[in-house]
Amino acid sequence: MTGPVLELDGVHAAHGGIAVLHGVDLVIEAGRVVALLGPNGAGKTTLLTVAAGVHPPSGGRLLLGGRDATGIHPRELARAGVCLVPQGRGVFPNLSVRDNLLMMTFTGRTQEEIEEIAYARFPVLGTRRTQPAGTLSGGEQQMLALARGLATDPAVLLLDELSMGLAPLVVAELYELVADIARQGVAVLVVEQFATAVLRIADRAAVLVGGRIQWQGPPGRSLHAELSSYYLGSPT
Ligand SMILES: Nc1ncnc2c1ncn2[C@@H]1O[C@H](COP(=O)(O)OP(=O)(O)O)[C@@H](O)[C@H]1O
Ligand SMILES: [Mg+2]
Structure with a gap:
C-alpha cells in the first residue's frame, strides 16, 4: 500500500x-512516520483525536484512503484500521499483561493470535505475561499499549507522547520498534512535545503552534x- 492513507484537509476543531x-x-x-511536534497546548492531542474520529472537527475534512471519513463513528474508523494510542499509556494496571492483550479479541483475532x-514483537511481554501491567516498567507498559494497538492490525497508528516519563534509552528503543512497524506498511503519526528521539525515525516532521502548522518538511x-x-533552549 502506498500513497496517502489518512488526510486532514483544512481541519478546524474547538473545545x-x-x-x-x-x-x-x-x-x-x-510505511512512513510523520512526527508532529509543538509546545504544550498547541493542539497536538486534539489533532490526534480528530484523526481518530474521537473529536468531531468543526470544519474541514478527514479522508481515509481518499474517501471522506468526516463524522464517521470512531468505532467505524477503528474497524477501518485507525488506531489511537492515547497519552499516558492505555493499559489497565490491575490486569495481567495477558488479560490486557486478551481484551483486544473484539477485533476478530483469536487469543492465541x-x-x-x-510476544513475537515484544519478547519481554511474553516473559511478563502473568504479571499485573502496573508492575511493569514505564517502557514495558508503553510496549503493552503498542501491542494492544497492533492487535487491531492497524493501517494507521496514532501515538501521543510515547516518550513521556521514560529514560532516553528506553525511548530510543521504543522508537526503533515504531520504525519497524512503519516498515511493515503502517502509516504512523507520532506526537511529541520535544523533538529529540522521534526525529531519528521520522520521514517528515510538522510543527504545530497555536493550532496552525507552522512548518512541514524533512x-x-x-x-x-x-x-x-x-x-526555550535547544530542541536537541
Ligand atoms: N477537553 C477539553 N476541554 C476544553 N479545552 C481543552 C480540552 N482539551 C484540550 N483543551 C484545550 O485545547 C488546547 C489544545 O490542547 P491539546 O490538544 O491537549 O494540546 P497539546 O496536546 O498540544 O498539549 C489547550 O488550550 C487546551 O487547554
Ligand atoms: Mg497533548
Missing part, C-alpha cells in the same frame, strides 16, 4: 466553543532552526 485548530492540512502515508503477535537543519524559534 467548548474555543477554537483550537485553525485549518490544519496533514497527510499520513503508508493476539498473544503470539505481541527532519534536518531547517527543522532544528524552526524549532529553536518556538522552544
Whole structure:
C-alpha cells in the first residue's frame, strides 16, 4: 500500500466553543512516520483525536484512503484500521499483561493470535505475561499499549507522547520498534512535545503552534532552526 492513507484537509476543531485548530492540512502515508511536534497546548492531542474520529472537527475534512471519513463513528474508523494510542499509556494496571492483550479479541483475532503477535514483537511481554501491567516498567507498559494497538492490525497508528516519563534509552528503543512497524506498511503519526528521539525515525516532521502548522518538511537543519524559534533552549 502506498500513497496517502489518512488526510486532514483544512481541519478546524474547538473545545467548548474555543477554537483550537485553525485549518490544519496533514497527510499520513503508508510505511512512513510523520512526527508532529509543538509546545504544550498547541493542539497536538486534539489533532490526534480528530484523526481518530474521537473529536468531531468543526470544519474541514478527514479522508481515509481518499474517501471522506468526516463524522464517521470512531468505532467505524477503528474497524477501518485507525488506531489511537492515547497519552499516558492505555493499559489497565490491575490486569495481567495477558488479560490486557486478551481484551483486544473484539477485533476478530483469536487469543492465541493476539498473544503470539505481541510476544513475537515484544519478547519481554511474553516473559511478563502473568504479571499485573502496573508492575511493569514505564517502557514495558508503553510496549503493552503498542501491542494492544497492533492487535487491531492497524493501517494507521496514532501515538501521543510515547516518550513521556521514560529514560532516553528506553525511548530510543521504543522508537526503533515504531520504525519497524512503519516498515511493515503502517502509516504512523507520532506526537511529541520535544523533538529529540522521534526525529531519528521520522520521514517528515510538522510543527504545530497555536493550532496552525507552522512548518512541514524533512527532519534536518531547517527543522532544528524552526524549532529553536518556538522552544526555550535547544530542541536537541
Ligand atoms: N477537553 C477539553 N476541554 C476544553 N479545552 C481543552 C480540552 N482539551 C484540550 N483543551 C484545550 O485545547 C488546547 C489544545 O490542547 P491539546 O490538544 O491537549 O494540546 P497539546 O496536546 O498540544 O498539549 C489547550 O488550550 C487546551 O487547554
Ligand atoms: Mg497533548
